[in-house]
Amino acid sequence: MVNQKRNQTNLHRVVIIGGGFGGLYAAQKLAKTPVKVTLIDKRNFHVFQPLLYQVATGGLSPADISSPLRALLSKNKNTEVLMGEVSSIDPERQTVQLRYGKIEYDSLIVATGVTHQYFGNDWQEKAPGLKTIEDALEIRQRVFIAFESAEKEPNPERRKDWLTFVLVGGGPAGVELAGSLAELAHGTLKEDFRNIDTSQAKIILLQSPQYILPAYPSDLSLQAQKSLEQLGVTVKTGARVIDIQGQLVTYSQGETIDRIHTRTVIWTAGMKASAMAQTLADCAGAQLDKVGRVMVEPNFNLSKYPNIFVIGDLVHYSDGKGGILPGVAPVAMQEGEYVARFIRNGLQNRPLSPFKYTDWGNLAVIGKHRAVVDMGWIKLSGFLAWFVWLFIHVFYLLEFDNKIIVMIQWAWSYFTDSKGARLITTPGKNPEIKLEDDHETIVYQTEAAHHVEVNLKVDSNS
Structure with a gap:
């Protein structure tokens, strides 16, 4: 007691x-x-983590899925909130x-x-994860900088690297993010650029186990993989990342060791x-x-x-x-x-029965009209699963204005294929890319005209 x-x-x-x-x-x-x-x-706010991937791909703004803690608890007269x-x-x-x-x-x-969880490797800067608003904004910045850089890149091989996105981890976060990236590249952005065809972008999902969504029944996992592939995502299961260096992701698949040239790696593999x-x-x-x-x-x-x-x-x-x-x-x-x-x-000296978790099932969305739902007694995929996913996520958003805003945003996106929060936001910084000999330098020009340079070795194969 x-x-x-x-x-x-x-x-x-x-x-x-x-x-x-x-x-x-x-x-x-x-x-x-x-x-x-x-x-x-x-932080002074609560974030609805299941929708972070939509912030990361420009579908929603951070405020759409966040609520001030003080506002959420303002009617609790016995509660104080401290940042x-x-x-x-x-x-x-x-x-x-x-x-x-x-x-x-x-x-x-x-x-x-x-x-x-990077399993003992120092990959956090090279492959950001997705657990906080800050993570989502970092990923959003990297994704849209990749498209902007590809638009300006005259070298075809380096342009391919900019248009290759590697996601490590095929759980719900990885699957949802991969599907959203595919819809972004192959749909939303296809008319926005003049020098690149964004539909040629490669989204590659690496999953160490033999199935994506390993917590789901195998038939739903296979259905989810099929849906991702229909969106243009390349799914590699049984693929374990060995190293991330520069513009190279090295992974093993059975006895085979392979490498992927990419400028954007996102980590959803472990916690x-x-x-x-x-x-x-x-x-x-x-x-x-x-x-x-x-x-x-x-x-x-x-x-x-x-x-x-x-x-x-x-x-x-x-x-x-x-x-x-x-x-x-x-x-x-x-x-x-x-x-x-x-x-x-x-x-009150009153007993309480032991804790018993009520499992309402697992849900994962892959894209428009595509989702999988496992409620134990019923398994769904396709449009009906997608509709259930929409309803559940709107229901669990905490504030009424968030519910309304998200529903309006989703409705607009549904009919127009638009994502209205496609912003590159680095306060006080303007990222530019320049080449010097065999090094590529990312220069962040600050408002004070100072700059920070990050040197990246350009692979000899690029």
Whole structure:
């Protein structure tokens, strides 16, 4: 049970670290509970991560899928929101340390999610992942710079490199991003350029397992692959990336080693727990699994400190079938609500039945009229699955204005094939490309007329 209120005048203090789905739903569920809630996040907004790929390809703007945390929790009179980053936790004194001071807690909920997993390789700068708004904007910039650079490139071989996009990882994020890139290149942009034919762009999806969408039934995975290929995506399964250097991606497929010339690599292959997992291991003796997720008790609390709870993508929690619950939004939502009820019932000395995840199924969109849906009792693909995907994603957007804006944007895109957020935004910087001998230099001219140069070796085969 959680700690009781220490006296009649001091409310039980609940501190939540992380304003993602898990932390936000926990805070909302505690709105009418006689506790004091403090939610801490590095950013002042919640982002609807399932639609990040649309920001990355110019279909939506960041504000369309984001909501200020203070606005979402403004009606929770027992809740305060703090923008900050927790540097350490003291479970004995029951405090969390921020840059500007300490905050005391009686119950602590940690929901800081995961970050990209490069499996020991230093590829983050070469192949950005897709977990945050900043990631999506970085990918959007690289994608549209590639088309702009191809338009100006006189050398046919280097132009091909600019028009080749490699995505590593065939889970939902990789599949959705590949399909959106294909629609962008082969549809939206085909009339926009004069020196290049964007429909000649190559989108290559590399997937290490034998199927894309490995969490789905094999028939749906094969249907998803077929849909991607119909959009013009080249899908290579059983392909493991060995190295990313300069303009070369090296991968193995069986006994074959091959290379792809490209200027744009996007990483959606793996995730690892955020640094907060290691903090909990160091200060609270938490056990971690092989990818760094925190092992917890059935009520999501740590074994040594029952008033510290871990939820969302950060937690390793059994699904009761020999596996673990996946790191998806519905899981985090239900875990957040459960822990909030557990704290409330603990304060009232009321028991709570064990957590049971209600699985509403998996959804992945491939493109217009193309999606796959696995609800266990029913499996869908094609137009009907696409319609279900649209409905579910609009339903889960948190603010009403976001729902309206996204529906209008999608309707406009549906009838016109337009993506209205095709912006290259690097504050204060103007990226230009120049060639000097055997090096290509990307020059970022700043407003102050200073510049930063990044030298890239031009492969001798280019």
